[in-house]
Amino acid sequence: MRGMRFARTIQVKLVIIYLLLILVAMQLIAVYFIGTVKSSLTESFTNNLKEQADILSKLSAQSLAVKPEQGGEPSEQTADLSLVVQNLFSISGTEVQVLDVTGKIVATSLQVNQSYIGKKNTSLAVSRALQGITDNEDEIIDDDNVRKKMIAQPVIYNDKVVGAVYMVASMNDMYDTVERVNRIFVSGTLMALGLTGVLGVVLSHTITSPIKGLTRHASAVAEGKFDLQAPVHGDDEISRLSMAFNNMTSRLREALSLNEEENEKLVSVLSNMSDGVLAADENGRVIVWNRRALELLGLDTGEGCKLTELLGLSGQQIQEMLKGPVKTAVLSRGWDEDEALPEGKSVLRVTFSPIHRRDRGITGMIAVLQDVTEQEKLEQSRRQFVANVSHELRTPLTTIKSYAEALAGGALEERELSERFVGVIQSETERMIRLVTDLLHLSRLDSNQAQLRRRQTDILEMLDEVSDRFSFQLRQKSIRATVKVAPGLKSAWLDRDQIDQVLDNLVSNAIKYTLDGGEIELSASAPDPGSVAISVRDTGIGIPKKDLSRIFDRFYRVDKARSRNMGGTGLGLSIAREIVKAHGGTIALESELNEGTKVTFTLPTLKEEEGESA
Template identity: 30%
Template sequence: MFSLPLTPLRTSIRTRLTFSHLAVIIVAMSLSGFLLLSLLERYFLQAMEDSLVAQARITAQALIPGAMTEGPPVEARASAFNTLQQQSSNLSLQAQNIAPPAEGLSLGDLDLTYLANASLQLSSQLETRIRILDAQGTVLVDSRQEEQSPNLRGDPLVGQALEGRYASRIDQGDPAHETAMHLALPVLVEGRLVGVVYLSQPLRDVTAVLHDLRTRWLLSTAIALLLSGAVGWLLSRAIASPLRRLTAAAGAVAGGQLDQQVPVHSRDELGRLSQTFNEMTARLRAARQMQVDFVANVSHELRTPLTAIKGSVETLRDGAVDDPQVRDRFLETVEGETDRLIRLVNDLLILSRADSEALNLKRDRVDLAQLVRATAKRLAPQAEARGLVCRVETGPGSLLVWADADRIEQVVVNLVDNAIKYSRPGGTVTVRVDGGHGQPARVQVQDEGVGIPAEDLARIGQRFYRADKARSRAEGGSGLGLAIAQALVRAHSGQLWLESQEGQGTLVTFTLPSS
C-alpha cells in the first residue's frame, strides 16, 4: 500500500493536545488554589481577630471593675485552634478566680501588682501577650515584663484606641521578630476613657495551618497533573490515531490509489470525518470509472462514423466515383455520418460548458405551454411515422417562465424524441404542462413503451449510458440526450427525474421556476 512518509514531529498533534490539556489543568488548579488559600487566610485571620476582640473584652472586664469596651460585634466562626464560645466560657471562669476584692476602683487605683499577676495568669492561659495602658498611653502592665516598653503612645494602634476607636494590624512588631496580630481596644468606665487593652498573638497557628494547606494543595496538584497527563495522553492518542490513518489514506489517494477506506469507530466528529472520507473515495472511484467509460464511449461513438466515412471515401477512390448512383449513395453516407459527428461534438460541448457553469443562457419571458405545444407539433410527423399519437395537455392561458427558449426547446425535443423511440407502435406519447400561481412550472413526458429495468434506472442520465444499447445505436442515439436535458434544466435552477416500471412505460418530469 502506498503511503507518504510521515516524519515524526516534536510538536505533533498528540503532544499539543496533551500539553494543552495540562495547561488547562495547571491554570485551573493555580487559580482555584490561589483563590481558596486566599479565602482561607482571610477567614483564619478574621477568626483570630474576632478571638482577640473577645479576649480583650474579657480581659478588661476581668481586670478592671466596671470596664466597658469599644469594638466591632464578634461573629462566631469555626477556627483551627479555638472557638470563641469555648474561649469566652474559659475566660469567664478564669476572671472569677482573679477578680479584685472590691468594686468601684478606678484604673489608677488598682494595685499594679495585682494587675501584673492577673495579666500574667491570663496571658499564660490565652498564649497572648497582654498589655494594660493608661489614658496617656503609658504601659502599666505587660505580661512579658522582660520586653516591656514604657510608652506606646507613638504606636498607631494605641493612638486610635486613645481616640476611642478599636484598631488592629499584622506585622513583625514583637522583639522576637515573629509575625503577630496586634489589637488595641479602648476601655471605658462610666463612659470615660481610662485606658487601653493591647493584645499581641503570634500567627504561628494560622501560618502552620496555611503551610499545611499549601503543601497538601501542591501535592494534590502534582497528583492531578500526573493523572490528567495520563488521561490526556490516552485521549490524544484516541484522536491522533484516526488522524494518522486519515493522513496516510489521503496520501495514498493523492498517489492515485482510490481504493482507500478507513475504519469508522465512533459517531463523533472524527467518525463523521472518516465516513466522509470513505464517501469521497467512493465518489472518486465512481468518477474515475465514469471518466474511463466516457473515453471508451467517445472513442466508440467516433469510430463508427469515421469508419463509415473512411470506407465510403476508399470506395469512391477505387472507381465508384465514376458511377453517379453509387457515388451519390456513398456521398449521402459521408454526409450523414458527418452530421452525426457534428451532433456528437455539439452535445459534448454543451455538457462541457454545463460542467464548468459556462453555458450562455439568453433568458427571457417564455410561454412554456406555447413552447411545448409548438415542439410537440413539430415532432408529430415523427410519431405518426411510428404509428404513435403525440398528445399535449396544457391548462388554459399561458405559463410564463424566465428561461432560454432554445435550450428549453432542446430539453423538450430530447425527452419527446426518447419517448417516441422507445414506445410501442399504436401507443400514445403524452406531454403535460401545469404549475404556476406560485408553484414551479412542470412538464411531464409519458410514454407507453418498454420501460426501464430497475437495475438500470439509477444509471439513466449518465453520459453514453443506454438501457437498450443495440436499439439506441440503431436509432442513431449517442446516449447523451437525457444527460444534456438534465444539465440544461439544472442550469435553469430546475430539477429533472424519472419514474419507470419495466413493461409499463416511463414518466420523465422536469420543473422550472415560474416567472
C-alpha cells in the first residue's frame, strides 16, 4: 500500500515523464539515424558494385566482341578475362561472372565455380542485361540465409550488346555495421535513461521538496497550528505559493480568532439568557439549544430531537408560523385557559423566526421560549378579580335597585313593608362597605403600604380575647371553644391588630362552617426556637380536596351560595395570608370533608430590637 502511494507521488511522475521524453526522443533519433545510415550504406554498396561492373564491362567489351572468324582465339580471350576477374574483382564473398551475348559464362571470380564456364546463366537479370537494360539489381537471400546484392550490366561495344557482367555480393558486412550502430544507440539510450533518471530524481526533488513542506504546513494548519510559517526560497512560482499560503494562514488565524470570539460571546449570551433558544435545520431537527430551553422543556439534552416533538406542534403549524413576519404561539400543554392553572404546570410563549439563505430560501428556524406562567397567573387573577368584584358588587346593587324601585313604586306608604325594604337596603349597603373595605385592605397589603406596628404581645392573652369576642356566636350554636398554649411560650413581637384580624377571620369561618354542638380549638406552639405556630381547628363540614389548592384565592368560595348568605366576601383568607406574609410567616390549611379543618400560621419570634427595626 505504501509502495502504491509512493508510485503516485509527483516526484515519481516527474521522473517517469523525463524518462519517457528521453526514450521517445532517442527512439525517434535512432529510427531516423539508423534508417539514414542503412540507406547510405546500401546506396554506397550498390554504387560500388555498379562501378566495378562498369569497369569490368569496359574491360571485357573488346574481348567479348571478337569472333572466331576474325582471327581471335576464344580460349585465350577466356583465359585473359578469367585472370582479370580473379585478380581485380575478387571482393570477399562476391561472385563476378562475365557472360557472352548468348548468356554463357565466359569467366568467374570464384575458383569453386570454374566448372560453370561455358554454361548458360538463366537468371532474369542476365536476360534483361543481354537485352540492353541497364537497371538490373535486386536483393536476394540464398540457401544459407545470406542476404546478397545482385547486379547485371550489359556489355556494349560499338553500341551493340556483346555480353553481360553478373555480380552477386554478400551484404552481411553492411548489415553487421548497421547492427553495431543499432547496438550503439541502444547502449546510448540506456545510458541516457539512467542519467536522466538520476537527474530527474534530483531535479524533481527541488520541486517536490517545497511542495511536501507546504503539505506538512497545510496539515498542521488543518489541525489548528496557525503559528507555523512555510519557508520561502527565491522568487519562483513555488516561493510565491508559499508566500500566499503564509498570508492565507495569517488571515485565517485572524478570522478564526474573531469567529471564536464571536462564538464565545454567542455561547455566553445563550447560556445566560432568561429565555430558551432552539435552532433547527430545514428538516426540523434541533441543532443548537441553550440550558434555559432544556430547563423549560424538562429535558436533559436536545440532541436528535425534532422541534415538533419538543413543542408538541405539528409540522404544518410550524410552517404556518414561518410564513410572513415573526409569529408567536402559547404552549399551555393540556391546560385550558378558562380553568385555573394547576400547580407545577407552566405556560410557554414560543416566538418563531425563519433562517434565510440567499440562494436556498428558508434553511432553518429559531424558536425563542419564554416562561409566561407568572404573567398568565397574574392575568388570570386579574380577570377573575375583575369578574368577582363585578359579581360581588352587582348582586347587592341589583338588590338595592330593586327595593328602591319598589319603595318608589308605592311600598313606602306601607310602613311595615317599607321598613323591611329599608333594612334589606341597609344590609346590602353594609355588605358593599365590607367588600370595599376588604379590597382597600388587600390593596394596601399588596403595595406594602400597611405598615406593621410590632409590639410585645402575650400569646395566651391574645387567644383568650379572641375567644371572648366570639362568645356570643359560640353560645348561639352551642360550640365549645378551648385555648391551648404550649408551656414556656409567653410572648412574641407582632402587629397585634393585624394578627387579631387574622384570628377573627379564621375563627369566624370556623363558627360559620361548624355545626351546632361542635368544637373549636385555638392553640399555640413553638415548632422551633425561632418561630411560633398558631392554629385554629374546628369540627365543621370540612373542605373537599379539589378546593384546597385554591382556598386562599381571592373571592374563592367552596359553597358560593351559602357563603354569600352568611355574609362573607370571599376575601378573609386572602387577607389573612397577606398579613402573615407581611410578618415573614407562612400559613397552611388542612381539612378532611365532614371531619373538620385546621388552619395554622407560623410567625418568626423576633427580639425587641429586631421588632422595632422591622
